[in-house]
Amino acid sequence: MHSSNIHIKIFTLFILTAILISILSPNFLFAQSREIVAKNGDGIHKILRNNGLDPAKYTNAFIELNKTRIGKDNTLLIGVKYRLPDAESKITVQSVGEELAATTPTLSPTGTKTAPLAAGKTMRYDIFGSKYANVEIKSNELKGAVYYLKSGHGGPDPGAMGNYQGNVVCEDEYAYDVTLRLARNLMVRGATVYMITIDKNDGIRDVSFLKADKDEVCYPNLPIPLNHVKRLQQRVNTVNKLYGKHKKSFQRFISIHVDSRSKGENIDIFFYHDAKSKTGKKAATTLQKTFHAKYNEHQPGRGYHGTVTSRNLYVLKNSYPAGVYIELANMNHQRDIKRLIIPDNRQAVANWLADGLVIDFKNNK
């Protein structure tokens, strides 16, 4: 009797520990993904084929998913565990997303494959707000490109907060406004765009002080958790599931923040990529060069010192599409806020980002 009680207690402790470990592990949401251990003679091609995955379709996803564990020239390391990309049939959120999109038009992706994206067409997207809802597709420059745009924070988390002329300014609102402007710019050029952080009633706001709210959701309509690890996992999972839908397309994940860690009065825009992602680095460098050229053109003599750096960030490391993480400014710098509260400046940043992404797309065509 006594000893069986202890046995039950130990067993309960074991279960609780197992649950705790799985919750604390940043990879727990991938627990369903299949994993394999590389043996002598294994290569990406062979492993994909042996597991019923077409190498032509899944090689890029495999590399992005395992980029921290892959050797030179994409060789596999013997004895190392690798995650297999989910086969298309396993992606279930896709159909749920489409259903929601069909019934709640304001939450639909801002562009989809089925939308008539031919140049000259005008489509209405309420997510941009009444003034900007009508989007005329002006060119096919980005036809075939798919973008996942994620503004940082949102929902219960306002991100960095600053104070300007007696107004509280929150990072998530300013990041969202620039991201929304960027989404529209990309769509005008024929791209397919997914807003990963969505606020169904903010729209693009041509005012200085953006009222903070907490009603943002994650695509297609998921409540945003307060816990920051869970929030990042939710976003990465959303992007990775959509990735499966566009496997053969050029895809980019763009994350926009306004809480740069730069010291002093440095008010430049910084670009980050994952250390293992060559494509991410190339895209980040293209964007940085574009900003350099734009500043020289529009504000000669100002000098631009924004950099491209690799950084260990969960969203970059775990997302299938190559990603760039952008820091626009710091909410605690008065000069930064002064620049960002001007709607035209937010539009200019979005315009320059779109121009840079067009170059990035053409470079990879």
Ligand SMILES: [Zn+2]
């Ligand atoms: Zn942030």
